[in-house]
Amino acid sequence: MTTDTSVIIIGAGPAGLIAARRLEELNISYILLSRESTPGIDKACGGYVPSRSLEEFNLENIPGAYPIKSIRMKFPGLEVKKVGFENPVGVNVSREKLGRMLLSSIPQSTGEIWLDTECNWIEVSKDSCTIQYTKENIRESISCQILIDASGANPASQRTSIVRERPPNDQLGYAVQYQMKCKESLPGTNDFFYGSEFSPRGYAWNFPRDRETVVGTGGLVNKVRESERRAFDYLNHLINDVEPISRELETVGAEIVKKEAALMPLAGIVSPSYGNRILLSGDAACHCSPISGEGIHYSMIGGLKAAQTAARCLKNGDFSNRALSHYEREWTKAFGSDLKWGLWLQKRFLESGSSSIGSTFLSSDKSTRVIAEMLAGVRSVRSTILAAAPGYLLSKIRRK
Numbered sequence: 001m002t003t004d005t006s007v008i009i010i011g012a013g014p015a016g017l018i019a020a021r022r023l024e025e026l027n028i029s030y031i032l033l034s035r036e037s038t039p040g041i042d043k044a045c046g047g048y049v050p051s052r053s054l055e056e057f058n059l060e061n062i063p064g065a066y067p068i069k070s071i072r073m074k075f076p077g078l079e080v081k082k083v084g085f086e087n088p089v090g091v092n093v094s095r096e097k098l099g100r101m102l103l104s105s106i107p108q109s110t111g112e113i114w115l116d117t118e119c120n121w122i123e124v125s126k127d128s129c130t131i132q133y134t135k136e137n138i139r140e141s142i143s144c145q146i147l148i149d150a151s152g153a154n155p156a157s158q159r160t161s162i163v164r165e166r167p168p169n170d171q172l173g174y175a176v177q178y179q180m181k182c183k184e185s186l187p188g189t190n191d192f193f194y195g196s197e198f199s200p201r202g203y204a205w206n207f208p209r210d211r212e213t214v215v216g217t218g219g220l221v222n223k224v225r226e227s228e229r230r231a232f233d234y235l236n237h238l239i240n241d242v243e244p245i246s247r248e249l250e251t252v253g254a255e256i257v258k259k260e261a262a263l264m265p266l267a268g269i270v271s272p273s274y275g276n277r278i279l280l281s282g283d284a285a286c287h288c289s290p291i292s293g294e295g296i297h298y299s300m301i302g303g304l305k306a307a308q309t310a311a312r313c314l315k316n317g318d319f320s321n322r323a324l325s326h327y328e329r330e331w332t333k334a335f336g337s338d339l340k341w342g343l344w345l346q347k348r349f350l351e352s353g354s355s356s357i358g359s360t361f362l363s364s365d366k367s368t369r370v371i372a373e374m375l376a377g378v379r380s381v382r383s384t385i386l387a388a389a390p391g392y393l394l395s396k397i398r399r400k
């Protein structure tokens with residue numbers, strides 16, 4: 001059957017844009033559509049991107065990228081600890097600037113990118129996939145051979161449960177953030193503050209970008225709902241009362257310029273990530289760290305793998321679920337271990353009760369450094385657990 005294009009991508013986040021970039025390289029026709037006017041402009045995000053992603057995806061010159069050279073952490077019952085690195089471990093970026101840079105790296109010669117376009121409905125038949133979309137108040141439809149749904153934590157394909165249903169509330173995170181402007185520059189240190197003082201059983205962060213910073217907090221949706229304090233109450237406490245963050249923000253004259261809230265998947269490995277001619281990519285596939293909520297790196301790898309699997313299916317003329325399952329094998333190989341062990345560690349953090357987190361995992365300076373490396377994206381989750389956990393845990397992990 002003739003379709004309008006080979007591949008449709010929904011969403012111009014890191015997953016969708018990297019998928020489009022890869023399809024260009026593979027000379028495959030596609031249409032990417034996304035609802036916002038500029039990629040990333042509406043996205044609530046801390047914007048931390050580890051150095052390995054910048055290198056891997058050729059993103060070394062994002063305008064305004066702010067190098068991060070230390071990680072500061074607070075665990076319940078323990079003092080604030082800071083771990084410095086010789087070289088930057090990553091950068092904090094504005095999501096709009098990241099989006100613009102990714103967009104400008106796509107020549108749009110084999111495909112087209114339609115912004116200000118909303119996907120309303122997806123239908124799959126034996127021979128094709130059709131979406132209905134709205135652009136400038138006009139409703140139209142287009143068809144493709146295979147679709148990459150990269151539309152974020154609340155994906156378009158979920159409306160019809162065409163691939164799978166929404167993860168339950170104990171696997172989804174809810175986060176709130178303040179974007180703040182400062183009169184002076186803040187140091188290149190990312191803060192991770194864990195414990196019930198700072199969040200409804202999750203963590204709070206402060207990710208500076210020179211004279212701006214993003215301060216946020218979040219937790220699993222069910223815990224946020226059970227909590228007696230509103231999520232923004234935790235955040236106000238962080239910026240007003242918690243040392244050294246409150247003092248530093250006051251010193252640089254930080255002012256709130258925007259309030260944001262968003263969902264993030266914190267579910268570990270979720271399967272299936274494919275079905276009915278559709279591949280889920282990025283947050284839509286729950287490709288997000290269950291410990292830190294960071295997903296830009298995984299989204300870009302997932303977008304790349306989705307584009308490659310789509311190309312393979314097109315080449316072989318095989319869109320069966322068996323052919324699509326190649327994608328899940330590929331991303332599991334690339335970062336499944338981080339999601340699996342990230343969920344394991346998240347559960348230990350939540351189950352073990354606030355005070356034993358620190359004593360179990362932060363018993364020495366070596367463990368502190370290892371955890372900082374993991375939060376900075378320098379070290380895998382599994383190798384962190386192996387390096388930081390005490391002997392009785394090691395034997396358990398090695399058996400799995």
Ligand SMILES: Cc1cc2nc3c(=O)[nH]c(=O)nc-3n(C[C@H](O)[C@H](O)[C@H](O)COP(=O)(O)OP(=O)(O)OC[C@H]3O[C@@H](n4cnc5c(N)ncnc54)[C@H](O)[C@@H]3O)c2cc1C
Binds near residue numbers: 119153
């Ligand atoms: C508060 C917060 C802070 C975070 N901080 C960090 C961080 O510091 N570092 C990090 O690595 N990760 C962070 N994350 C996670 C990170 O933002 C996501 O993992 C990442 O953006 C996922 O990329 P994506 O391309 O899958 O989806 P998104 O970036 O969410 O992009 C989805 C796209 O789909 C579009 N879309 C959605 N529905 C439709 C529709 N029906 N029709 C058309 N278009 C549609 C959206 O407009 C958007 O362009 C944070 C998340 C949150 C919520």
